[in-house]
Amino acid sequence: MKIQRITLTVGLIVIGSTCVFLLSFLSHKSITSNSASQLDNSAASFQVSNSDATDTLKRRNDERILMAFNAVESSNQPVDFWGKIIDQNNNPVAGVRVVYSYITEHGTISDLSWGFERYHQSEIISDLAGEFYIGNFRARLLEIKSLAKSDYESTKRGVQNYDYYGSTSEGRFISNKDVPIVFFMIDKEAMKDVVTYGSALESGMQVVGDGVPVRWNVRSGKADSNGELQVTFKREPIFLSNSSERLQWSLKIELIGGGIIAASPADAIYRAPEIGYLSTIDYPKVEQKRGYPNQAFYFKAADNKYGRLHLELYAEDKGESARLYIQSWLNSSGGRLLEAGSNP
Secondary structure, three states, rough: OHHHHHHHHHHHHHHHHHHHHHHHHHHHHHHHHHHHHHHHHHHHHHHHHHHHHHHHHHHHHHHHHHHHHHHHOOEEEEEEEEEEEEOOOOEEOOEEEEEEEEEEEOOEEEEEEEEOEEEEEEEEEEEOOEEEEEEEEEOOEEEEEEEEEOOOOEEEOOEEEEEEEOOOOOOOOOOEOOOOEEEEEEHHHHOOOOOEEEOOOEEHHHEOOOOEEEEEOOOOEEEEEEOOEEEEEEEEEOEEOOOOOOOEEEEEEEEEEEEEEEEOOOOOOEEOOOOOOOOOEEEEOOEEEEOEEEEEEEEEOOOOEEEEEEEEOOOOOOOEEEEEEEEEEOOOOOOOEOOOOOOO
């Protein structure tokens, strides 16, 4: 009887322990399941968040590229250009072959932040009034490359590039139909009496800064004590040991028996004025403009022949003298036109 009780007690203990174990196991499994579920949810949430960030970066990059593309394309503006071609007597010149080019900017849908340029070229013929129109397209820059007609020659001076976007300090170019841009074509027959003497940076002389006048022959392009052009150069100090030394200088220009007047190196046509000449003029103390390395003058000689001078003085040369380059044009017929042909 006692043994049976012990057996029953042991059995109850075993059954109780088993139940406790089962409950503990089931509880641990539930916790593990919940933790795994939470980890899965966290991973899924991270994947969604990471995907959203990637999409946002891609969208912003696409927007940046599109903005750059549109900015490049917007530099191409509508082109309207009205031009007129006249001769040395202001008469219209018909049948001139006008060659022009223009540049267009294009964006690119890529990771590049800029685009590329495309070059175009075409031509048009001036009408009976000497006029022509270029347009009906978009571009950033227009260039008039050349004007050509038999028995005529272009002066090839003046503004030839026209910025329709406005990327320069001068702003956007706007053409006016009622005020066309004028170009000159010179009749080669009218050029035959114009002779050029000397050339830029090749012909000239050394002038000492002691204030003693020296002369130049504008009809031969050489230094000549009897020449009509007289220049007087003064510099203090006379002798320069280095070009950075402080100095004062002046250059007076005179046409013996005639007169002289300032001109522009960029004149659309070289034609001397009839009046306004002075006996003496000062060489201007201004910085040389890029593209125009000389100072220009018209003169009227003692025999009433008209001419043009280009002078370039290097006042800060070391030593006792400075270089003075001289180029001259003279119309032997007495006319005021001073355009020399390419093969005078």
